[in-house]
Amino acid sequence: MAIVQLKQLSKYYSGQSEPAVDAVSLTVDDGEFMVLLGPSGCGKSTTLRMVAGLENISAGELLIDDVLMNKIPAKDRDIAMVFQSYALYPHMTVRDNMAFGLRRRGIKGAELERRVRATAETIGLTPYLDRKPHALSGGQRQRVALGRAIVRNPKVFLLDEPLSNLDAALRVSTRSELVKQQRNLGTTMIYVT
Amino acid sequence: MLITRQMISQTLLLLGLSLYTAYAAGPFVWTALMSVRTTSEISADPYAWPETWHWSKYLDAWYSSNYAAYFWNSTIVVVVSVILLSVIGALAAHCLARYRFRGNRLVYFVIFSTIIFPPQITIIALFQVLVEYGLFNSHIGLILVYVSIQLPLTVFLLEGFFARLPQDLFDAARMDGYSDLEIFWRITVPVGMPAIITTMILNTIHLWNEFLYAVVLITDDDKRTLPLGIQKFMGDRLEDTGMIATGMMIAVIPIIIIYAVFSEKLIQGMTAGAVK
Numbered sequence: 040m041a042i043v044q045l046k047q048l049s050k051y052y053s054g055q056s057e058p059a060v061d062a063v064s065l066t067v068d069d070g071e072f073m074v075l076l077g078p079s080g081c082g083k084s085t086t087l088r089m090v091a092g093l094e095n096i097s098a099g100e101l102l103i104d105d106v107l108m109n110k111i112p113a114k115d116r117d118i119a120m121v122f123q124s125y126a127l128y129p130h131m132t133v134r135d136n137m138a139f140g141l142r143r144r145g146i147k148g149a150e151l152e153r154r155v156r157a158t159a160e161t162i163g164l165t166p167y168l169d170r171k172p173h174a175l176s177g178g179q180r181q182r183v184a185l186g187r188a189i190v191r192n193p194k195v196f197l198l199d200e201p202l203s204n205l206d207a208a209l210r211v212s213t214r215s216e217l218v219k220q221q222r223n224l225g226t227t228m229i230y231v232t
Numbered sequence: 233m234l235i236t237r238q239m240i241s242q243t244l245l246l247l248g249l250s251l252y253t254a255y256a257a258g259p260f261v262w263t264a265l266m267s268v269r270t271t272s273e274i275s276a277d278p279y280a281w282p283e284t285w286h287w288s289k290y291l292d293a294w295y296s297s298n299y300a301a302y303f304w305n306s307t308i309v310v311v312v313s314v315i316l317l318s319v320i321g322a323l324a325a326h327c328l329a330r331y332r333f334r335g336n337r338l339v340y341f342v343i344f345s346t347i348i349f350p351p352q353i354t355i356i357a358l359f360q361v362l363v364e365y366g367l368f369n370s371h372i373g374l375i376l377v378y379v380s381i382q383l384p385l386t387v388f389l390l391e392g393f394f395a396r397l398p399q400d401l402f403d404a405a406r407m408d409g410y411s412d413l414e415i416f417w418r419i420t421v422p423v424g425m426p427a428i429i430t431t432m433i434l435n436t437i438h439l440w441n442e443f444l445y446a447v448v449l450i451t452d453d454d455k456r457t458l459p460l461g462i463q464k465f466m467g468d469r470l471e472d473t474g475m476i477a478t479g480m481m482i483a484v485i486p487i488i489i490i491y492a493v494f495s496e497k498l499i500q501g502m503t504a505g506a507v508k
Contacts, residue, residue: 093403114409126400130422139418140408191408 041104041194041227043067043090048099050085059085062099067229072221074230083231087197090229091120103195114143119188120197123204125180127172133159133183134168137190144191158190162220178209185217189224196221196228203232260484266477274473289478297475299482301454302461306483309371309457310439313378317386317435318428320379325390326420330402340391347384351444359448369451377449378439386431393427394420433494440487458483 043066050060060082067073075083088094090101092113101108108116119140128136137155146154159165162182172180181201188196198217202210221228266274268285293299328340358377359368367373397420405415421428443459450456462479465472 088403091403091407093406113406114411118407120404120407122400122404124398124400126398126404128401128404128419128423130425139405143409143414187404187408 042069042102043195043227043229044100044102044105045086045090046100046102048086048089048101049097050082050089050094051097058097060089064099067227069227070225072218072228072230074232076232084199087120087199087229087231090195091118091197092116093120117194118197119191119193119195120199121184121188121201123200125172125184125201125204127180127183127187129172132169132171133164133175133186136172136183137187140187140191154190158186161223162186162189162216177205178213181205181213185220189220192226194227196224196226198228198230200232201230263477263480266474267481268478269474271472271474274477289474290482293475293478293482297461297464297479298453298456299458299461299479302456302458303482305371305455306440306457306459307486309374309378310436312371313375313382313439314432314435316375316379317382318432321383321386321390321431322421322424322428323416324383324387325394326416328387329391329394329397330420340387343387344384347388351381355445355448358445362449368449369455371455374446374449374457377445378442381445382435382438386435389431389434390424390427394424397423429494433491436490437487440483 045063045065047062047064048060049058049062051058063082063086065073075086077083085094089096092108092111096109103116103118128139131139134155137158138151141151141154155168156165159168162185164179164182164186167175167179167183172183175183181204184201201217202213205213217230262279265282266278268287268289269280269282270286270289273280273283294303324343328336362368362373362377365373367376401419401423402415405419410418441459442457443463446457446460447463450460458479462476462483465475465479
């Protein structure tokens, strides 16, 4: 549960005269589902990556629950991100993909298994836990990517065009599924599309 | 009509493959046959089938001609070199492929440009350096040289492969809380394993056969590697062809076994688990 505040957030790349992101100010309330919409190349993804901590912030401030996050590394921000390409670890099973982040946070054994199972249950992945990503369909992979984020129970959820690789029918159903999940979890979400 | 055409093309293919197999495997079979014949038998008729199979020549080579020592020397030098090459090469390649920093391409170019020097140019300088540091005529010295000569190619091959791995994978691992070094071990190494195994096979074959550096940098008979052992049978006046063939067979068998085992793994790795 968190409030995300962007204050005059900017991103300059060296060698480019125009900023990639120019002084964006925005507040995402606790439990809010914020959608950033715009043409490709307008800086939505860059903004999201700055919030995630994957890009340095050139100017401005990023606050999560009133704590300045500019210099805090990605791994300590307690944010989960779903990537457009899903970025599933190809050498791990679905279970290990979902457990990867939890293991790093010292969760293991029965507790780990319980959390992975519970998450898999909610998004219908239980039958696929022992499969590797290459043996899954596009929609299933997308759900693994989502599950990997949900299982961590993060303060903030970032979604970078998570539906663009799905076909139209699947996109509609996944989108409503996503809204339902967000309501259930009550987590702050920023969605770029 | 259609079947006959298919049969013709199949026959032609089979014929072509047979010819190629004979061409590729012929010298190997010939050497293998010579390895169980004595030199006088070979001089009498180089291409004849063995009349008696002198398997004892292998024992002779192994025990009387110090091949056991050469074999273990080669094994130690090559295994340690290949392990070092894989670890250092993969770390360097990961760094060059994954991080944008000033001078990235310069470092890459400097590492890779050393490939243009033929060994004959560097060997005298290397000899002096090794003598200076007390590494001449030692396995450690030879291992260091082997690692440095094979590193450019290793980094080149691995960098090419690692650079094609999607950045999202690494970003995802960062979001999952992993440090740079952990990401290297848990993502780059397992995902890049097909490329790492390829370089391991190439390096093993190349270093197992390496002659020039070994002959210059090793002088003690007890420290020699296999290619030098084979050379021992090449005298000034008389060449012990039979024993050379035996020695070559002893040297080549491990490579064939390694290749047979690893190449299957290699194909498995290549076909399994595309990224998306």
